Amino acid sequence: MIFRAGIILLLLAPTAVAQTRDSVDAPRVDLSVERVVTGGTWKVASATGRYRAIGVSLGWEEVRHRVILEWIQVPDTAAADSLYARLELNDALGIYGLTDPKLVRRGKNWFLELKAATRPLRQYTETVLIELGPPGKVRRVRHP
Numbered sequence: 001m002i003f004r005a006g007i008i009l010l011l012l013a014p015t016a017v018a019q020t021r022d023s024v025d026a027p028r029v030d031l032s033v034e035r036v037v038t039g040g041t042w043k044v045a046s047a048t049g050r051y052r053a054i055g056v057s058l059g060w061e062e063v064r065h066r067v068i069l070e071w072i073q074v075p076d077t078a079a080a081d082s083l084y085a086r087l088e089l090n091d092a093l094g095i096y097g098l099t100d101p102k103l104v105r106r107g108k109n110w111f112l113e114l115k116a117a118t119r120p121l122r123q124y125t126e127t128v129l130i131e132l133g134p135p136g137k138v139r140r141v142r143h144p
Contacts, residue, residue, distance in 0.1 A: 036055070087138065098114045098115070
C-alpha cells in the first residue's frame with residue numbers, strides 16, 4: 001500500500017521542463033578562447049572605458065597562442081558597452097606566441113603581463129610587459 005502511494009506521488013510530482021525556444025539562450029563562446037581578463041581604465045576625449053585581453057589557442061598539432069587586446073567603451077548612460085578599438089598583440093609586437101594575460105596596475109598606469117614564445121615549438125618562458133594606453137596604443141616595457 002505504501003509502495004503504491006509512493007508511485008502515485010512520483011507520477012503527480014512536478015517535473016523539470018526543458019527551456020522553450022522563447023527562453024533566453026546562453027551566449028555562444030568560441031572554444032579557442034582560453035582566458036579573458038577585463039579591468040583597468042582608459043580615457044580619450046569624452047570616451048572612457050576599460051581594457052579586455054582575450055587569450056586564444058589556434059591550431060591542432062602545433063598549437064599557437066595569441067592575445068587580442070580590446071578597448072571597451074563604457075557609456076555614461078544605460079546603453080550597452082561597445083568595442084572601441086582592437087589590437088592583435090602578436091602582430092603588433094612581432095612575437096610568435098603570447099599567452100596567460102594578466103592586468104597589472106603600477107601607480108596610475110595599467111600594464112598587461114604575458115608569457116611569450118619566440119618561435120614555434122618553444123616553451124612560453126619569457127615574460128613580456130606591455131604598457132596600455134589610449135585606444136590602439138601599447139608600448140613594450142622592460143620587465144623589472
